[in-house]
Amino acid sequence: MDYKYVVIGGGIAGVTCAETLSLLEPDSKILLVTASKLIKAVSNYQKVSRTLEMFDVEEKDKSFIETECNNVTVIHKTVLEVDSIDHVIRMCDGTSIRYGLLCICTGGKPKIIAEGNPYVLGIRDTESVQTFQKRLKKARRIVVVGNGGIATELVYEIEGSEVIWAIKDKSITSTFMDPGAATFCLPQLNETKMSTDKPLKRRKYTEEGADENVDRNSSTPGGSALGPDWSSHLEMKGAEQISHKVHVEYKVEVSRILTHEEYTTCEKSALNPSQFSSSDCWPVYVELNNGVIYGCDFVVSATGVIPNTYPFRKNNFDIAEDGGIKVNDKMQTSVKDIYAAGDVCNASWEHASHWLQMRLWSQARQMGAYAAKCMVSQSNNEDIPMDFCFEMFAHVTKFFNYKVIILGKFNAQGLGSDHELLLRVTKGEEYVKAVLQDGRLQGAVLIGETDLEETFENLILNQTDLSPFKDNLLDPNIDIEDFFD
Ligand code: FAD
Numbered sequence: 001m002d003y004k005y006v007v008i009g010g011g012i013a014g015v016t017c018a019e020t021l022s023l024l025e026p027d028s029k030i031l032l033v034t035a036s037k038l039i040k041a042v043s044n045y046q047k048v049s050r051t052l053e054m055f056d057v058e059e060k061d062k063s064f065i066e067t068e069c070n071n072v073t074v075i076h077k078t079v080l081e082v083d084s085i086d087h088v089i090r091m092c093d094g095t096s097i098r099y100g101l102l103c104i105c106t107g108g109k110p111k112i113i114a115e116g117n118p119y120v121l122g123i124r125d126t127e128s129v130q131t132f133q134k135r136l137k138k139a140r141r142i143v144v145v146g147n148g149g150i151a152t153e154l155v156y157e158i159e160g161s162e163v164i165w166a167i168k169d170k171s172i173t174s175t176f177m178d179p180g181a182a183t184f185c186l187p188q189l190n191e192t193k194m195s196t197d198k199p200l201k202r203r204k205y206t207e208e209g210a211d212e213n214v215d216r217n218s219s220t221p222g223g224s225a226l227g228p229d230w231s232s233h234l235e236m237k238g239a240e241q242i243s244h245k246v247h248v249e250y251k252v253e254v255s256r257i258l259t260h261e262e263y264t265t266c267e268k269s270a271l272n273p274s275q276f277s278s279s280d281c282w283p284v285y286v287e288l289n290n291g292v293i294y295g296c297d298f299v300v301s302a303t304g305v306i307p308n309t310y311p312f313r314k315n316n317f318d319i320a321e322d323g324g325i326k327v328n329d330k331m332q333t334s335v336k337d338i339y340a341a342g343d344v345c346n347a348s349w350e351h352a353s354h355w356l357q358m359r360l361w362s363q364a365r366q367m368g369a370y371a372a373k374c375m376v377s378q379s380n381n382e383d384i385p386m387d388f389c390f391e392m393f394a395h396v397t398k399f400f401n402y403k404v405i406i407l408g409k410f411n412a413q414g415l416g417s418d419h420e421l422l423l424r425v426t427k428g429e430e431y432v433k434a435v436l437q438d439g440r441l442q443g444a445v446l447i448g449e450t451d452l453e454e455t456f457e458n459l460i461l462n463q464t465d466l467s468p469f470k471d472n473l474l475d476p477n478i479d480i481e482d483f484f485d
């Protein structure tokens with residue numbers, strides 16, 4: 001079977017790529033191959049500003065995209081390998097398909113500490129979340145390892161179980177926040193959670209009958225990564241009648257995981273943080289590199305993702321240090337006629353001054369759409385400019401029940417030491433950080449309902465000289481929106 005365009009992966013990147021190809025070339029044959037039974041569909045897309053966007057993610061049957069885009073065929077199979085010479089992909093059932101242009105959108109898989117240990121769980125897809133929920137119901141205490149978005153959301157949402165949060169940095173949520181913002185959010189960690197009876201803004205994920213045949217070892221792909229608000233509608237309740245009880249262990253890594261038997265012979269004693277239960281009988285123990293041992297019911301490893309490049313190990317792709325397939329500014333890999341987008345790729349072009357790659361749903365969607373445009377332009381022998389979304393990094397999310405917006409070089413990434421930070425903090429309400437260099441805004445962190453996003457976005461994009469107004473930039477009595485209009 002021959003297809004002009006083949007896309008591998010039914011996550012946000014792959015589905016967006018196939019949909020965009022269909023929109024641009026409604027008469028060409030397009031194939032989407034995915035190992036997951038359900039595909040991820042983006043809905044309720046809203047452009048919040050020039051670079052900020054919000055959308056919902058729904059899991060849908062493959063027929064959804066086939067109905068919406070009648071030149072797209074979806075097959076539920078796992079790709080085993082790609083023969084880039086003959087332009088053929090081979091599937092695990094022995095079938096093969098010829099492609100004209102191929103886009104790899106196989107996402108990532110969780111980087112799990114002590115992989116294979118039955119007491120250590122990773123979180124990536126709906127199935128892994130369901131396993132986590134089941135185990136949590138019986139848990140009195142868990143250890144969460146990792147300091148990114150997933151760990152943060154878990155630690156905040158879990159109730160009814162003590163949580164030891166082991167992070168390698170000196171402040172929480174370091175992937176998205178600087179230590180100041182982390183200090184601002186910290187009181188929320190042990191606050192009793194307010195029950196929200198508000199209707200959910202986003203649809204629930206409903207992967208019914210996840211593929212039981214999928215063996216979750218390192219070489220087999222699972223479902224797609226979860227998306228926005230994945231945690232807020234899920235019941236994350238442990239066995240105890242407690243709200244939040246979180247102890248953060250800073251600047252540590254896990255040295256080893258001990259079974260109960262190993263612990264009893266290791267001649268060390270486990271610690272119980274003050275106000276935590278004093279039990280010393282746990283099914284598993286975690287030893288940290290500061291020598292401290294904690295007992296728990298199980299461990300959640302939320303320590304990032306590794307790009308899922310296993311099926312392409314025999315191809316000569318240039319691979320970046322983070323394990324991603326390198327793509328250029330046209331989303332092309334180093335292998336002819338093969339593109340890549342989403343979590344699996346590494347954006348190896350020279351980035352615009354205020355853009356950086358983070359493996360997020362927004363970038364998966366943007367890369368999928370842009371890869372499709374580049375594929376069509378290659379087949380039409382045209383050149384297209386880089387999409388505007390790669391001009392500036394922008395992300396909106398929710399942590400600790402606060403709206404969080406991060407823009408540009410929000411953590412002064414790559415700016416050297418001659419940058420300035422301007423801060424405005426109202427305890428429990430808002431945290432505003434502006435990163436300036438040479439009097440120009442380079443990035444910002446906006447926590448709470450600050451209403452500053454559009455103005456700050458423009459200031460970063462236009463590189464307005466703020467030197468004369470610097471002292472007033474964050475003055476709450478000045479409406480800077482009017483000021484710069
Ligand atoms: P994926 O969604 O991983 O999709 C990969 C697809 O490829 C899957 O369909 C898979 O089945 C398929 N596949 C893999 N191998 C093969 C093969 N050999 N053959 C055929 N098909 C294959 N981002 C945010 O912006 N905000 C958040 O709040 C947020 N929360 C997250 C919470 C969790 C728990 C996780 C895990 C991620 C979160 N992310 C979040 C990140 C975001 O979900 C990902 O960046 C994004 O979904 C990646 O999309 P993707 O299409 O590149 O990959």
